[in-house]
Amino acid sequence: MNPDAILTALQDSDVMVPLICSLIAGGLIGAERELNRKPAGIRTHALLCFAAALMTLIGLRMNEWVVYLPEGTQIVSDMARMPHAILTGVGFLGAGVIFREGASVRGLTTAASLWLTAALGIVFGTGLMALGMIGATIAVIVLAVLRFFQRLAPPPPFARLEVELAKEGDLTAATLRDKLRGKGIxxxxxxxxxxxxxxxxxxxxxISLRDPTIRPEEIAAMLGGAGAFHRLRIEPVLSEIG
Known part of the structure; x- marks a missing residue:
């Protein structure tokens, strides 16, 4: 290896353009995750996209490998194996950012963004620059823009509420609903x-609520003044947080 070989490689647009584009695409997707304080951020996504593009380029340039094989050896090349191996490896990385916290499952969206970032790296590595740019743009739109519309949508179920009342209790379905709405539920x-x-x-x-700071004890105290209940149960409902 000599400086001239490195300089030649740096001047090879077929190599450098896909690698640079993969870094930019991974950085943009990672920036959105970083701004929302997710487990994997800019560096993780940028490195993953870059690595996927790098491995794809290696597979495409097998004719440039320096290998010494016994006489008569036959080499069978199948480029479909490289993307498959990359995406399989990313599956383990994605599993590391998914975890359950109470009644919520966190990290599914980040795991999906990691898998997509690797796919974009493969696309850039094959030289399909326009397709890679389109994919990266759509990914950023889905992560950033659709998050805004998601906040406008009705909140997902937060918990299952069961209230058991005596015959003489004055709490009805209508008053129960009104009291919950009065608390923003x-x-x-x-x-x-x-x-x-x-x-x-x-x-x-x-029941669902937009204010995550409301505690089950507050709901119980609020309903306690409406009529004596024999039994009150608030059971969390499993939800996904991206």
């Missing part, structure tokens, strides 16, 4: 059942 369709022997009434519904 929306509830879905209300289920109702009643024990004919004891007169106990049970209301069941899914």
């Amino acid at each position: 929306e509830c879905g369709p209300m289920g109702f059942s009643m024990d004919s022997e004891t007169g106990l009434r049970r209301y069941e519904t899914l």
Whole structure:
């Protein structure tokens, strides 16, 4: 290896342009993850996209490899194996950013962005620059722009609420819904059942809230003044946070 060989490689646009584009694409996707304080950020995505492009270029330039093989050796080249190997390896990396926290599963969107970043690196490595740029642009739009619309959408179910009341209790489905809304909590369709022997009434519904600081104890205290309940249950519903 000599300086002239390095300079020649740096001047080879077929090599440098895909690598530079892969760094930029990975950095843009990683920047969105970094700004939202996700486990994998700019460096991780940029390095992953760069590595995928680099490995793809290596596979495409097998004719330039310096190898010494026994006489009569036959080499079978299948470029489909390289992308498959890259994306399989990224699967383990993506699994490392997915974890469960309470009733929520975090990191699924980041894992998907890592997998997509590797795919973009493969696209750039094959020299399909226009396709790679389109893919990177769409990825940033999905991650950044659609996040804004996601915040405008109704919040996902937060918990399953069950309230069991005595026959003489004054809490009805309408008052229960009003009290929840007064706390900024929306509830879905209300289920109702009643024990004919004891007169106990049970209301069941899914509740959702935009303010994550509301604690189950606050909901219980709020409903406690509306009528004596025999039983109150708030069960978290599994949700995904990207």
